[in-house]
Amino acid sequence: MTHPLLEGLNPEQLAAVTLPPRSALILAGAGSGKTRVLTSRIAWLLSTGQVGQPGILAVTFTNKAAKEMLTRIGALMPINPRGLWVGTFHGLCNRMLRLHHRDAGLPEAFQIMDSQDQLSAIKRLLKSLNLDDDKFPPREVGHYINGNKEEGRRPAEVEAWDEHSRQLRAIYEEYDRQCRREGVVDFAELLLRCYELLRDHGPLREHYQGRFRHVLVDEFQDTNRLQYRWLKLLAGGGAAVFAVGDDDQSIYAFRGANVGNMYDFQRDFAVDTVIRLEQNYRSHGNILDAANALIGRNRSRLGKNLWTAEAAGEPIRVFDAASDFEEAHFLVEEVRQLERDGLPLGDIAVLYRSNAQSRVLEHALFTAGIAYRVYGGLRFFERQEIKHALAYLRLITNSDDDNALLRVINFPTRGIGNRTLETLQETARVTGTSVWQAACSGGAGRSAASVARFVQLIEAMRATAANLSLPDIIRLVVEQSGLLQHYQSEKDGQERLDNLDQLAIAALTFVSENDDDATAFLAHASLEAGDHQANPGQAALQLMTVHAAKGLEFHTVFITGLEEGLFPHDNSLNDPANLEEERRLMYVAITRARRRLYLSLAQSRMLHGQTRFSLASRFLDELPQDLLRWLNRGYPAVGAVPHSSPSQVTPASRRAPPAESGLRIGQTVEHAKFGVGVVVDYEGQGANPNVQVNFGAVGIKWLALQYAKLKLLD
């Protein structure tokens, strides 16, 4: 009898899940069940007693994926979610560094800087070094620092060959010093520090090597050099590494991810088992055919086949809009229609290549009253009011955090001017202390009294906070810092106050699931991928970049902005390697869809303050044209009064409706809500056919025949 955990797996999946404990690579295309196999393997290893919960370490791509994995394992067997090491590289490194902060040379309450914090820390540093922003653009300095860290290089190991690169190296060195002084780490540092911790502390390394017998890694194609070296150290005691990945979905080369790790892995871990999964369980045939045809144009591939037992399904719908506003309008109309057809909003995703595209879409959705949630955009914890409140919380836990101090020392305004702040920073620099310590030692010129009051305020909050639970500390901070009063008096402050309430609720949830510990909560806030965006449980349309959609799946997917220069991105147009990465990105986007896929483009678009006019993306040409249905090429825009007769609107490729429905193209019908219209197209077979009806001024709609209850009028 098969074990219930193994039911429904195909033979290759089964082989992968039940492999003997040695390292293996599962190399397979999108939707072939890699993540499912990885999750099942954990459950299998645990339930057959091959390893206990402490012996497992699993790396996922996002916090959301980690949570889902724990839920899925939890559904299969009782687990202690805190006992299992399942998380992102950053999350796991954070966990290890908290446990061994002393060995890692970090203060107990070390704080994590997100990319915004890092950028302001760099700006501050450049200013204190009197360096010109033009010569050293802060963003580029950030890339330089992160790039080096991701290659495992400390300043001393960085090569410099001319004046400029020597200066950059010096900035990196100074930046490191500043971070150490303030007790903060950036994202790249989390990894590098954890790697060094294991590398330099033999007994600790041996402890973890002995403990983690099974290391499982999802989305292995996107690990960077340093992550790979970290894995190698951790698994160095003979752990079985189970890596699953898809070279066709490698989309982080620009951040140092390295498909070469797949080859190195096979060599370094003497991998003799490579399992390929070829059946796709996610998408209907047309979607998969489109994805396969597209990725087939890339040259550098390991190569694999993907097939599905599912039906061909619907054609891929393409909408060619005159402007980004029309594109957004189209989106709103379609989403409303899908909702009316009974599709939950949460099962629809809207994808875009770059974050800047979301503004127009969000505006249209907001105006239309459609609930939506943005992943990976401005995340909840990155909003101004939230960052302010957290900065106070940071100061209470670690007053040497200069970023936090400078953010709120004069917010709400306390009459502490720039001149004073500069003096304080200068004192701190000269004496090698934090700005907080400079502030405590007084002597800050004209605003000395205000600075002293600020110091007292923080001290007083710290004293009170010592006896409070985390959610209460947050309420205390919001009230006593003056943020509450400030936003109450601000015209548009209500939304910010609501968000601050949400912060207390987020803290409450955090405490119930984890520890009542401010430092842990702050780390969570820095690493969190914005799960608090909309009210949990509330159904919402999912908006995200294609990068953020990796590993996810939705019934319906809209890929927007299919224009040359946007997707594929400008900076890939003259570089074949980058163009291949863009194509992989498009492959990822297409393969998120289970049943229905929309592609849209806008001939003109406002981006970064400029109107740009673009040609259709080459990716549209690269898809098999017989799989596409152009919804409006040469036809009136959605919502406009149709000038054309139904036969003109009907694409040549239509099929005839089944006779039993009594419908035919050109048939006049009546719908309870939309009124009278003419059937212009038809698609789908079996139980759920759809008809397209032109309702004149109301627009052209696709309706599920089953639900539409159309009355035949002629």
Ligand SMILES: Nc1ncnc2c1ncn2[C@@H]1O[C@H](COP(=O)(O)OP(=O)(O)OP(=O)(O)O)[C@@H](O)[C@H]1O
């Ligand atoms: N043997 C199976 N029978 C039925 N459904 C399956 C089977 N294997 C996987 N699935 C389903 O197929 C879908 C895709 O699986 P999964 O997300 O694990 O694929 P993946 O290879 O990780 O995809 P991606 O490359 O996008 O990360 C999921 O809904 C999963 O539940």
Ligand SMILES: [Mg+2]
């Ligand atoms: Mg997956």
